[in-house]
Amino acid sequence: MWTWFYRLASPPYVYRTAASLIPWLMTAAALTIGYGLIDGLVFAPPDYQQGDAFRIIYVHAPSAWMSLFSYSLMAVAGAIGLIWRIKIGHAVAAATAPIGASFTLLALVTGSLWGRPMWGTYWAWDPRLTSELILLFLYVGVMSLRAAFEDPARGDRAAALLAIVGVVNVPIIHFSVVWWNSLHQGATIAKIGKPSMPGSMLWPLLSMLFGFMCFFGAVLCMRLRGEVLNRERQAAWVRGVVK
Amino acid sequence: MSGFWAMGGYARYVWPCFGLACTVLAWNLWSAHRHHAAALVRARRALEMQDE
Numbered sequence: 031m032w033t034w035f036y037r038l039a040s041p042p043y044v045y046r047t048a049a050s051l052i053p054w055l056m057t058a059a060a061l062t063i064g065y066g067l068i069d070g071l072v073f074a075p076p077d078y079q080q081g082d083a084f085r086i087i088y089v090h091a092p093s094a095w096m097s098l099f100s101y102s103l104m105a106v107a108g109a110i111g112l113i114w115r116i117k118i119g120h121a122v123a124a125a126t127a128p129i130g131a132s133f134t135l136l137a138l139v140t141g142s143l144w145g146r147p148m149w150g151t152y153w154a155w156d157p158r159l160t161s162e163l164i165l166l167f168l169y170v171g172v173m174s175l176r177a178a179f180e181d182p183a184r185g186d187r188a189a190a191l192l193a194i195v196g197v198v199n200v201p202i203i204h205f206s207v208v209w210w211n212s213l214h215q216g217a218t219i220a221k222i223g224k225p226s227m228p229g230s231m232l233w234p235l236l237s238m239l240f241g242f243m244c245f246f247g248a249v250l251c252m253r254l255r256g257e258v259l260n261r262e263r264q265a266a267w268v269r270g271v272v273k
Numbered sequence: 274m275s276g277f278w279a280m281g282g283y284a285r286y287v288w289p290c291f292g293l294a295c296t297v298l299a300w301n302l303w304s305a306h307r308h309h310a311a312a313l314v315r316a317r318r319a320l321e322m323q324d325e
Contacts, residue, residue, distance in 0.1 A: 071277075071291075072277070081282070081283060082281035082282075082283050083281070083286055083287060085280070086286065086287055086290045089291060089293075090290065093297075129305075132297050132300065132301055133297070136293060136297045139290075140290040143286045143289055143290050144286065146286060147286050245301075249301045249302065252306060252308070255312070256305070256310075256312040257308075259309070259313060259316050260312045260316075263312075263315060263316040263319040263320075264319060264323070268320065271313075271316070272313055272317045
């Protein structure tokens with residue numbers, strides 16, 4: 031098991047493994063997102079309160095989940111790079127940031143478009159919305175901080191530190207609807223006990239979530255390959271890759 | 274069929290969300306591909322400079 035773990039610190043191994051994972055992840059993403067879209071848009075019944083507007087959940091919830099997941103991954107990868115000085119940790123963190131930022135922006139805009147017919151406003155300084163906006167600023171901050179240093183190693187360390195400090199926002203986002211009065215609805219699936227959704231609405235949502243995760247994995251692998259090459263361009267093994 | 278596109282009167286909110294989601298997914302794919310391609314070019318250039 032440890033041999034496999036140590037291999038993950040090897041740039042050529044990561045570069046090749048990422049390449050072999052991309053087609054599998056992309057296929058899984060295409061199939062599950064395709065199924066989720068058809069089932070969610072065509073076959074799922076309208077919500078008894080929100081009507082067809084509830085279908086926005088099929089892109090809003092997966093993008094919001096991915097925004098939290100990718101930030102947590104970025105912070106863990108940054109911590110691995112910072113504590114154990116494993117270069118791949120920083121490469122994963124750098125590759126994750128733009129993907130996570132794009133999912134956060136998607137969650138905010140789709141949430142805003144969903145809020146207009148349901149709450150009567152595109153935006154409210156609500157705990158969930160505000161903490162998600164702070165998450166977007168954190169992503170932008172981490173990316174800007176990394177790019178601000180001439181020495182990439184110093185940029186990596188500074189960005190990792192900010193990512194680790196900012197991870198405190200992740201549980202705040204998740205529990206904001208429990209801790210404070212919020213316009214935003216409470217947890218639908220991640221509830222202790224039973225999810226408050228019938229199967230006909232739930233399955234396409236789970237399928238979209240799985241599809242978004244696979245898509246995230248595929249794009250992360252693609253970006254990670256670029257990051258590894260950028261950082262290892264003087265290494266001997268790169269000669270075999272670029273030939 | 275027109276009922277489907279109308280989305281119960283919420284079409285102006287529902288379809289832009291799905292359109293934006295498609296745009297974000299497509300941007301991610303394009304940008305990741307371009308990132309890797311640019312890294313390959315830079316690595317090739319670095320190796321050529323090493324050889325000279």
